[in-house]
Amino acid sequence: MEDRIAITGMGIVSAIGMNAAENLMSLKGNKHGISKIEHIDTTLKDKILVGEIKKTNLELEEILGLPALNNFSRSSMLGAIAAKEAIGDAEINTEGNTSIGFVNSTTVGGMDMIEQFYDNFLEKKEHQHYIEVHDAGSNTDLISEYLGINGFVTTISTACSSAANAIMLGARMIKSGRLDQVIVGGMDGLCKFTINGFNTLMILSETYNQPFDENRKGLNLGEGAAYLVLESEKSYKKRGKTPLAFLKGYANANDAYHQTASSEQGDGAFLAMKSAFEVANMKPEEIDYVNAHGTATPNNDLSEGRAMVNIFNNKVPDFSSTKPFTGHTLAAAASVEAVYSIFALRENLVFPSLNFVENMKEFNLTPQQKLEEKEVSAVLSNSFGFGGNCSSLIFVK
Amino acid sequence: MERCYINGAGCVSAQHTFEGGFLENPIDYSDTNIIYVVKPVYKDFIPPAAIRRMSSGVKNSIVASTIAMNEANVKELQGIITGTGMGCIQDSEKFLDKMIEFNEEYLTPTSFIQSTHNTVSGQIALKLKCTAYNFTYVNTGGSFQSALLDGVMQIKDEGKNNILIGGIDEIADYTYKLYQTIGHIKKDGETSYDILNNRSKGSVTGEGAVFFVLSNEKKENTYAEIVDSNIINNLKLDKVDDFITEFLKRSNVKIEEIDAVILGNNGDIDFDTYYDEAEKLFEGSEVLYYKHLFGEFMTAPSLSVWLASNILKNQDAPKELYRNKMKSADKTFGTVLIYNQYRGKDHSLILMKNV
Numbered sequence: 001m002e003d004r005i006a007i008t009g010m011g012i013v014s015a016i017g018m019n020a021a022e023n024l025m026s027l028k029g030n031k032h033g034i035s036k037i038e039h040i041d042t043t044l045k046d047k048i049l050v051g052e053i054k055k056t057n058l059e060l061e062e063i064l065g066l067p068a069l070n071n072f073s074r075s076s077m078l079g080a081i082a083a084k085e086a087i088g089d090a091e092i093n094t095e096g097n098t099s100i101g102f103v104n105s106t107t108v109g110g111m112d113m114i115e116q117f118y119d120n121f122l123e124k125k126e127h128q129h130y131i132e133v134h135d136a137g138s139n140t141d142l143i144s145e146y147l148g149i150n151g152f153v154t155t156i157s158t159a160c161s162s163a164a165n166a167i168m169l170g171a172r173m174i175k176s177g178r179l180d181q182v183i184v185g186g187m188d189g190l191c192k193f194t195i196n197g198f199n200t201l202m203i204l205s206e207t208y209n210q211p212f213d214e215n216r217k218g219l220n221l222g223e224g225a226a227y228l229v230l231e232s233e234k235s236y237k238k239r240g241k242t243p244l245a246f247l248k249g250y251a252n253a254n255d256a257y258h259q260t261a262s263s264e265q266g267d268g269a270f271l272a273m274k275s276a277f278e279v280a281n282m283k284p285e286e287i288d289y290v291n292a293h294g295t296a297t298p299n300n301d302l303s304e305g306r307a308m309v310n311i312f313n314n315k316v317p318d319f320s321s322t323k324p325f326t327g328h329t330l331a332a333a334a335s336v337e338a339v340y341s342i343f344a345l346r347e348n349l350v351f352p353s354l355n356f357v358e359n360m361k362e363f364n365l366t367p368q369q370k371l372e373e374k375e376v377s378a379v380l381s382n383s384f385g386f387g388g389n390c391s392s393l394i395f396v397k
Numbered sequence: 398m399e400r401c402y403i404n405g406a407g408c409v410s411a412q413h414t415f416e417g418g419f420l421e422n423p424i425d426y427s428d429t430n431i432i433y434v435v436k437p438v439y440k441d442f443i444p445p446a447a448i449r450r451m452s453s454g455v456k457n458s459i460v461a462s463t464i465a466m467n468e469a470n471v472k473e474l475q476g477i478i479t480g481t482g483m484g485c486i487q488d489s490e491k492f493l494d495k496m497i498e499f500n501e502e503y504l505t506p507t508s509f510i511q512s513t514h515n516t517v518s519g520q521i522a523l524k525l526k527c528t529a530y531n532f533t534y535v536n537t538g539g540s541f542q543s544a545l546l547d548g549v550m551q552i553k554d555e556g557k558n559n560i561l562i563g564g565i566d567e568i569a570d571y572t573y574k575l576y577q578t579i580g581h582i583k584k585d586g587e588t589s590y591d592i593l594n595n596r597s598k599g600s601v602t603g604e605g606a607v608f609f610v611l612s613n614e615k616k617e618n619t620y621a622e623i624v625d626s627n628i629i630n631n632l633k634l635d636k637v638d639d640f641i642t643e644f645l646k647r648s649n650v651k652i653e654e655i656d657a658v659i660l661g662n663n664g665d666i667d668f669d670t671y672y673d674e675a676e677k678l679f680e681g682s683e684v685l686y687y688k689h690l691f692g693e694f695m696t697a698p699s700l701s702v703w704l705a706s707n708i709l710k711n712q713d714a715p716k717e718l719y720r721n722k723m724k725s726a727d728k729t730f731g732t733v734l735i736y737n738q739y740r741g742k743d744h745s746l747i748l749m750k751n752v
Binding site for chain 1: 477482483484489492493496497500501502504505506509510511512513514515516518519520522523525526527528529530531532533534535536537538539540543547550554555572574575576578579581628629630631695742743
């Protein structure tokens with residue numbers, strides 16, 4: 001059994017940057033990516049703020065050098081850009097290498113294309129090539145083909161915790177000896193389906209999202225993609241690659257409370273963190289920074305906050321939610337925040353939770369408000385989603 | 398390393414597979430290109446108020462998972478893992494229809510919430526108050542096999558006792574039409590849909606919900622053992638041979654030792670050639686087919702595991718699983734191999750043994 005899971009590469013696109021360097025620069029410079037919607041034709045345009053990537057689909061096609069006739073959804077284009085960066089960063093070669101796995105995750109799949117052409121698909125032949133990318137897995141397949149990945153490929157969809165579970169599965173595949181290298185993460189482009197869905201749940205904020213604030217109004221949706229390359233110790237040592245960091249703990253639990261809401265005491269969240277500490281064989285006090293799920297919905301922050309107070313026995317370390325920078329990127333959120341957690345380890349930084357004003361009255365928790373330099377050796381990252389899905393990851397130097 | 402057994406199986410399909418018995422007098426579907434499930438009596442499994450809200454995929458999953466749990470006689474699970482190709486497509490359609498028709502007005506959250514891919518695994522967790530590991534795979538033709546592989550890893554490598562796995566897909570009217578338009582589903586009005594003997598473009602579509610309880614403990618009611626499984630996204634036609642032989646080598650099983658191979662032939666002229674290649678390898682084995690009785694869908698391989706489980710337990714394969722019902726006399730089944738691919742992608746192998 002392999003015990004050390006190394007991270008040897010990463011790639012990211014989000015509302016605050018088209019690659020890892022740009023994302024880090026924005027985080028350091030307090031530069032958020034929340035704005036009005038420009039690229040989606042929705043009646044909610046002027047009512048909500050989102051973390052939109054300011055590139056049209058055509059511009060994304062150009063970045064990837066796709067032919068004019070292609071059936072990439074917005075999600076799969078974002079995914080391909082980020083995964084390509086991760087592979088480059090890890091300096092691995094996919095061509096003819098069947099031992100590289102790919103574990104992708106998404107909630108929307110090709111929905112952005114389906115919703116655009118839905119009611120005239122039967123009449124308009126020119127859009128029909130988008131029909132077969134409706135299902136999530138077909139979008140993973142497009143990326144695999146683009147990057148030349150042939151081997152173990154799968155896709156996970158566990159709502160807003162999806163990418164955390166993709167990372168976890170990748171780690172388990174390495175531990176079991178089934179893979180030596182695996183690209184793991186998630187992707188989700190903004191689309192009308194999700195915007196309207198979240199709008200009906202009345203958890204979208206009309207203003208900038210304020211995680212863990214007494215007056216938080218809800219979340220800003222975002223879009224993005226991020227991937228890590230996980231690698232076994234044997235594999236990176238053999239090729240002389242220096243890891244960026246290590247994935248030490250991971251866990252998945254279910255809240256089993258409600259299809260969309262989290263339990264008031266954060267039972268699932270507590271269980272996920274507790275199990276992640278057990279897998280990592282670490283104590284909560286060893287954590288230097290928590291990158292919280294912190295969506296800024298009344299329900300999540302209360303539930304997660306209580307779970308943190310409990311797991312850390314009232315001594316919650318420095319914590320923040322980076323969703324005020326990027327918006328909530330749904331399936332991609334956990335991998336976007338995994339990249340930020342690795343930034344924290346490598347740069348010895350704690351990133352701020354923007355827009356925070358006032359402590360919630362239920363507990364005495366104040367998120368990090370300014371960029372802080374300090375020794376960061378271990379980071380806990382949380383991700384929770386619909387269906388009661390709760391996942392926690394622990395990254396170390 | 399532990400062994401992985403199937404101790405419970407629940408199957409809602411186009412045949413009478415959820416009332417006990419093993420495919421006695423199967424329904425003939427050679428005259429249709431769309432095959433729906435035989436509906437269980439839902440109120441025996443689900444409170445009436447909940448039945449109305451649930452799409453058929455969710456309802457069928459509750460029925461199938463309940464049967465699997467009852468058979469295995471387990472109350473507590475260490476994991477709930479599902480696979481679904483299209484997810485809760487009926488609710489996706491509902492939400493899309495409304496969103497487009499009313500220009501983003503008058504929408505309600507119910508169908509959005511239920512359209513989420515992990516609805517089924519979330520609902521089962523809620524019903525059982527199960528806070529354990531909960532995963533949903535959505536990888537086209539490899540969705541169920543991903544769930545199975547995950548479950549097998551949990552039992553064999555990670556010390557878990559009981560894991561529920563399942564594969565679910567449901568037919569939705571408009572999406573059916575769309576996939577028929579692009580040739581994934583056979584055209585209306587063909588003279589015959591006898592897919593084992595007549596190939597044409599596309600497949601006959603189907604649906605189903607099939608669940609299993611995987612366990613590290615062999616019991617009296619154990620169906621079979623899952624020895625190994627593998628999935629790869631791409632495979633060239635001339636590499637089918639290597640894919641199968643290398644997989645069997647991993648488990649130290651020789652081709653001659655395979656008593657039966659279950660193939661996923663669906664009558665698609667463009668892709669059944671993969672099964673022709675596989676069949677060439679198994680001259681001494683029984684070759685069994687099933688999609689003519691159930692239809693094709695992304696998680697249809699869950700049915701083949703159900704069939705293999707029953708064949709290994711009963712030591713008999715119904716004649717309808719043979720091409721032209723040509724059944725061999727007095728055959729015993731010790732080792733069964735399942736091979737599936739979906740439109741030339743997501744190739745999977747599952748090796749099972751009797752206990």
